[in-house]
Amino acid sequence: MSKNRSLASVKMVRLIEKLAPSEGYTQSALDSVRLMRSDRPLGRTPVLYEPSIVIVCQGRKLGFLGNDVYIYDAQHYLVLSVPLPFSTETQASREEPMLAVSIRLDLLELSDLITQIGAFGRLPDAAPNGIVSTPLDDPLADATVRLLEALTVPMDAHILGPGLVREICYRVLAGAQGGALCAALGHHGRFGRVAKALKRIHADYASPLNVPRLAEEAGMSVPAFHANFRAVTQTSPIQYIKSTRLHHARLMMIRDGLTAAAAAGRVGYESTSQFSREFKRLFGRTPVEEARDMRESFSLSPAVHFGT
Numbered sequence: 001m002s003k004n005r006s007l008a009s010v011k012m013v014r015l016i017e018k019l020a021p022s023e024g025y026t027q028s029a030l031d032s033v034r035l036m037r038s039d040r041p042l043g044r045t046p047v048l049y050e051p052s053i054v055i056v057c058q059g060r061k062l063g064f065l066g067n068d069v070y071i072y073d074a075q076h077y078l079v080l081s082v083p084l085p086f087s088t089e090t091q092a093s094r095e096e097p098m099l100a101v102s103i104r105l106d107l108l109e110l111s112d113l114i115t116q117i118g119a120f121g122r123l124p125d126a127a128p129n130g131i132v133s134t135p136l137d138d139p140l141a142d143a144t145v146r147l148l149e150a151l152t153v154p155m156d157a158h159i160l161g162p163g164l165v166r167e168i169c170y171r172v173l174a175g176a177q178g179g180a181l182c183a184a185l186g187h188h189g190r191f192g193r194v195a196k197a198l199k200r201i202h203a204d205y206a207s208p209l210n211v212p213r214l215a216e217e218a219g220m221s222v223p224a225f226h227a228n229f230r231a232v233t234q235t236s237p238i239q240y241i242k243s244t245r246l247h248h249a250r251l252m253m254i255r256d257g258l259t260a261a262a263a264a265g266r267v268g269y270e271s272t273s274q275f276s277r278e279f280k281r282l283f284g285r286t287p288v289e290e291a292r293d294m295r296e297s298f299s300l301s302p303a304v305h306f307g308t
Contacts, residue, residue, distance in 0.1 A: 008141040009074050012057035015148035016099040024299035025102075029157035032165060033147070034300075036100040042090040042297060046282055048247035049086070050202075051105040053172055054078040055136065055144055059098025060091040063131070066234035070133040072100075077140070079172055081105070081184035082130040082195050083202050084233060085243040101144065103165055107185065113170055114182050126179030128191040130232050140171040152306050193218040194232045197225075198240075205244045206268040211237045245269070246282050253291040254298045260287035 020026040020035035027034055036054075044064065054061075055077045063070035063078060065086040072078040092098035117123055147164040150156040173182055184191060197214050214237060215225035229237050249263035258266065264275035276287060283290045 008138070008145050009057060011145045012055075012101075012141070012148060013099055015145070015152065016057055016101065017097075019148065019151055019304055020099065020301075021304065022299075022301050023097075023296045024301060026301040027303045028151045029154060029303050030151065030161045030165065032104040032106065033151065033161075034102045034104075036098070036102055038090050038092045038098040038297060039094045041092055042088075044087045044089050045294075045297075046085065046087050046243075046247070048083065048244065049080050050083045051080050051107070053103045053105065053168065054080075054100055055103075055140075056098065056100040057144075058096060059100075061098065061100070062089040062091075063133070064088070065131060070131060072133055075136055076133050077136050077172075078131070078133050079177070079181060080131050081128075081181055082198050082232065083244075084131055085235070085240065085247060086131075101148065103168060105169070105185075109166060110169060110173070110185050113166070113173055114186060117170075117173055117178070117182070122174060122178075123182050124179040126183050128184035128186075128189070129177070129180040130184055130191075130195075132177040132180060134172075134175060134177045137171075137175065140168065140175070143167045143171055154306060190220075190228045191232060193220060194225075194228050197229070197237075198233070201241055201244055205241065205248060206266065208268070209241050242278060243282060246275075246279055249275070249279070249287075250283070250290060250294070251298065253287060254295050255300050263287070 016035055016037070019028060020037045023037050023039050025034050025036055038059070054072055056072045057074060060071070060073040063072065063086055065084065070078055090098050143164060147161065147168060150160045150164055172178070184195070186192065197218050200214065200217065201209060212222055215222045218225055220228065226236060233240055245267040249267045252258045252263040252266060253260065260276060261272045264272050269275040279287050285293070
């Protein structure tokens with residue numbers, strides 16, 4: 001690690017400790033930016049990430065999707081161009097908590113950036129990829145420090161924050177995996193058709209979703225849709241829909257205090273007993289046990305208020 005990177009890491013840790021004093025997720029002054037903190041190790045845990053950039057400043061996380069393992073730590077960041085359910089492992093301790101910043105991707109903003117980067121001939125041909133882990137370089141680390149600094153000053157967060165988020169997105173798209181990400185975010189070809197189906201699923205997960213109808217909307221036969229869907233998500237459309245509903249229900253129980261029956265109805269289940277069976281199959285515990293034990297890890301705290 002370079003001297004500049006080492007100094008940036010120290011600054012990032014200090015700033016996130018200030019911005020996220022509690023475990024779980026903490027909202028920042030910007031709607032698209034959240035801080036993540038864990039004061040203890042967590043074994044393999046099913047998660048659902050929306051399209052985002054996750055920069056870990058201390059500690060380590062491992063992401064597991066199919067047979068692939070993605071490392072994101074002080075030397076690597078994670079990018080997801082489509083919403084994906086996968087599982088993570090967190091390496092942390094009270095003495096050295098896992099500290100990270102998560103930036104939700106704005107697809108309209110990214111489309112503008114991709115167009116501008118392409119105008120300079122900086123978009124290499126690459127196969128689209130829905131999830132990548134990439135080494136963190138000095139320019140991206142520096143931009144992250146400046147974003148975190150801005151978030152500690154309300155006026156700076158409001159005026160400078162959006163531009164700093166845009167710079168971070170630019171650094172990612174212009175980086176080593178930029179070609180694969182641009183191809184994915186551009187929603188071209190079969191990957192793009194699946195990406196649009198994923199967007200539809202996340203918008204309407206509580207409604208009845210018919211796989212043949214999703215395939216028709218994607219302009220594919222049902223077998224082709226299944227094959228391409230699995231290539232992007234490592235799972236079938238039915239399992240993806242089910243997982244999305246269960247993840248949202250878990251968050252409703254953890255963050256909103258809903259009962260299992262209320263959460264089940266909110267995400268589209270007609271049978272509470274079926275919901276409980278499928279929940280335990282995915283998370284390994286009953287809804288009550290999971291909500292109780294994961295409340296700290298998945299809670300969402302409001303933004304910390306700083307003086308002007």
